[in-house]
Amino acid sequence: MSAGILITIVLVLAIVGFVLGRRRAVATAGGDGRRLHSLPGYYGQSVALFAAVPALLLMAVWLFMQPVVIDGRIGEMIPDSAVPDGGSRGLVMSDVRRIADGIEQLVDQGLVSETDLATMRADFTNVRGRLGEVGIALGSNVSPGVFEAAKVYRDANRTGGLIMTIAVLAVAAACFAWSYLRIKPDLRARNISETFVMALLIGSSLVAILTTVGIVASLVVETFHFFQMYPASEFFFSTTWNPQFRGGSDLGILPLLWGTLYVSFVALVVAVPIGLMIAIYLSEYASKTLRSLAKPAIEILAGIPTIVYGLFALITVGPFIRDWIAEPTGLGSSSSSVLTAGVVMGIMLIPFVSSLSDDIINSVPQAMRDGAYGLGATRSETIRQVVLPAALPGVVGAILLAASRAIGETMIVVLGAGAAAKLGLNPFDAMTTVTVKIVSQLTGDTEFASPETLVAFALGLTLFVFTLGLNVLALYIVRKYREQYE
Amino acid sequence: MYDNPLTKRDAVTKEVKISARGCQVYYGDTHAIKDVDVDIEDKTVTAFIGPSGCGKSTFLRCLNRMNDTIDVCRVEGDIRLDGEDIYDPKVDPVQLRAKVGMVFQKPNPFPKSIYDNVAYGPKIHGMSRNKAELDEIVERALRRGAIWDEVKDRLDAPGTGLSGGQQQRLCIARAVATEPEVLLMDEPCSALDPIATAQVEELIDELREQYSVVIVTHSMQQAARVSQKTAFFHLGNLVEYGETGQIFTNPQDPRTESYITGRIG
């Protein structure tokens, strides 16, 4: 039974529970709703909630845990001899999974019957060939141990699914019955269902914590695996980035970090002055009409997805910089370059910097401006010497937030900066960044359990720590700044 | 509080510093100041009194064109400083404000050091040739502001760290540092406690020796204490203007009398 149908059944049960619970409440009160502690709807609600929520929770946890438990059991089954030299148990496990998938499809399409399957053995049948029929291509022939493991894996999954269906339905039915039977006129149904709803509300707000935990756990665990295969000192201090398909890669983060910081620096050099001047001009000088037109126009930039900027870099800005600046001056010949990505990213950040600065500049009290005007300062003197210094912490916070955005930006650099990991100073050269390499290492064809793939997690962790640090610092500064004027 | 011997006030007519004729101010469609004529004398404290919203602060802000910073505000009529029309298109408000300084209702020190607060005006107007001269100007201003003794040991401390009364005296010092000829004060004591108020009032009396001071105040007692001339505003009109003693003891207009005796306001 598929998960979708199971969910539908549980939900139908909940609706039925609502109707029945409500009816029973009215019936127990002898048809007089006033004798009930709560409105009849609350009795229905409590039954519906009890029927649906525990069952669905169980199902979610089960779906999440089942693969983990089964993987653990199958992992023990695989004989050491089935693990090829230089390979890892993880690789074999992924083979097992794919073979199991293939068997499932073979059976589904009626190419192999269950009985045939039971007697099918890898030493006699060409398993690889048969799996090819359903589009599962394997790199090598299937060893008997792996094939048996795959069969067990498939069985375990099917049994697991069956038990889950039964368990979920049983829980739903049991909770339904219990909450239905306890309906009495003096049952405090409103309090019960409100407590339940409260639990759901708290649960929902926990999702944020769970997400953070998920991010940190997945990054840390896989990074740990990576450092078991590849020395951490090499990763942090090596100046070469040169992944190979067959091991022996150099995976130094320094060239990537350099590219990231260089591109971000160019982006900030573009975005900060322009964004800040836009904010100043629109809030201090511009007429009402200009402000009401220019502000939304520039904010359009903030709503445009980054892939659009990436394409802009790829087809317009890159060739323009190459043909009009880099090649005539002989400084470079590549259309993807630090400058291309930096300039386009700078454009992306303009509305970000300008709207943050706008808020911050406007939060400087008018009295401060009056004080300067009263002394005979011109507008620009007031802005540069009084408003900006007063707003400085806030502006610095905004710039840090923009920097964190720039460091984590992916699509613009993927399409605009290039793929060559290089430690150089020429902004017309293609360089690469941490995010570009996360994408390329995780979308390539290398095996998951190899250092070449796992390095992406170490890169991700570095990125996460960097941006988190910047954000925390920026938010702290901005908050301190806000308090100053409250 | 009427124990101030009003009769002792110096009633000699002095040179006219600012003269306004037919001054009108509009905020968008609102006619905020209606046809005000007034002559403000040099080396005199002139008080503007009147109920809230009567336009006294608005008129004050016309005198150094602070209203220019408000988009919807429009000023008509003729206001002259030493005989020169301050709304002449050739006049740069920046230069005007160097001559006509202003102190605001709420103390508004810049978030800089005490020294930099006071030095700001002289710096932008280029009043000193070197650091030593600037130091001298700052010290002189702080002494004039009657706050030198309290801050001389911590000139580098932020101006925002001072108490309310100290902040206001710092703002006055900041205003006098540019050597203005007229000093406008918009309810300078409304945010201060009685002791700080007394200090500032004493200061105003001393400033009169060199400047023409115009003070907007809500408190009639304060007007009586510090000013020589008083103007009473009501609903945008200048109702009565004359010697402080005469306004308070023998008002000509019934509206002034009602206000002074507490029936309107």
Next chain:
Amino acid sequence: MTDATDPSAQPAAAPQRRSSLLQLDERTRRRNAAEARFRLMGLIAVTIGILAVIGLISSILFNGASSFRQTFITLDVYLDPAKLDKAGTRDPEAISKVTTFGYAPLLQKGLVDTMAAQGIALDGLTAKQAAELISKEAPAQLRRYVMADVSRIGQTVTFDVLAAGRIDGYFKGRVTMESAALDRNVSPEQLMLADRLKEAGMLRTKFNLDFFTAPDASDTRPEAAGLGVAILGSAYMMLVVLVLALPLGVAASIYLEEFAPKNRFTDLIEVNISNLAAVPSIVFGILGLAVFINFAGLPQSAPIVGGLVLTLMTLPTIIIATRASLKAVPPSIRDAALGVGASKMQSVFHHVLPLAMPGILTGTIIGLAQALGETAPLLLIGMVAFVREYPSGPPDGFFEPAAALPVQVYNWTQRGDPAFVERASGAIIVLLVFLVIMNAIAIILRRRFERRW
């Protein structure tokens, strides 16, 4: 107050600057010049900002507008029974055994015959070279047409087939005679033939509905590539995001805004939410890969995984917007409900939430718009895969491979044929149109229900 009368405090020689107001002194003139310069810098910055908007949008429109039109060749094809149904039984099973290779000769013959009928000479080109004007996708088109109704076999039908990408590019100005001379895939003679076909009315450029409905096509057939699977995939993901993020976000906001006590635990949640809002999107992709695919074993490239990842990503946006609109409901409303004996929960669900709904919906739509344009995390969960099959209807379709609009754009930028740049830009126009519609709805909602308390 002794210091004010201190002799040293008296101005040594009170520099009375009796300068006239009507004359600008040198210093004021310099300061005014600085003022004007500063103002000009501001104006330049605003101009740059607006030019950037115009440049960005016009570059995309300029490159992509042509993808909505496509060149077709109209020809009469004889659906030869001898080729398609040798047995003559009209048995669909048997006919389906004929692959697209079996249909290609029919098209070639059809083209040559139609040209002959119109009196268009081949001019030294072989029939095979002439047939290269037709897209490689055309035989599949014809096959689908036949399979839809096998009784058409034996008839001569007039059929609009796709022209090859280079021919299409020629009429859109991407391919010129000079570039064709250097191109392996097309020759100037073929382009001249295309011109003659156009004069004869056999070749037309018309609106290309297939761009919105067709699936992706392989590297050599840019003319056939469409957005159908991507639009469907994106729609599925948006559905997942809407169904999960809206209730979760609203529930979390209600708790945090209305019920949560002020303690370390709720502080932790708040800090988490504000940090999640600033975590780079690609990190969410890594989370999706590690947790949903590797750990929970969900399939790669599936809209459900994309939807889950995007849900986690948009959740902070929705929570922040929802909390702002809950906060905007004045406490008097809550007090009024509590005053008549409603429970706290009732006051929130019956009064506060309905009043905050427009704001919540606006925030949700803006969150969805963000999610719709997000690319990076989807790359990591395998949505870059080449998918030609439409996913089936929900709920099974959520677990089947699909593409997504922004990823399709990325995909096309990675192809060799420059014709894909046009497609990518066209796809962006489609994406932007969706975003404009969503934002317009959000603005209308905000305007319509804007309330001043």
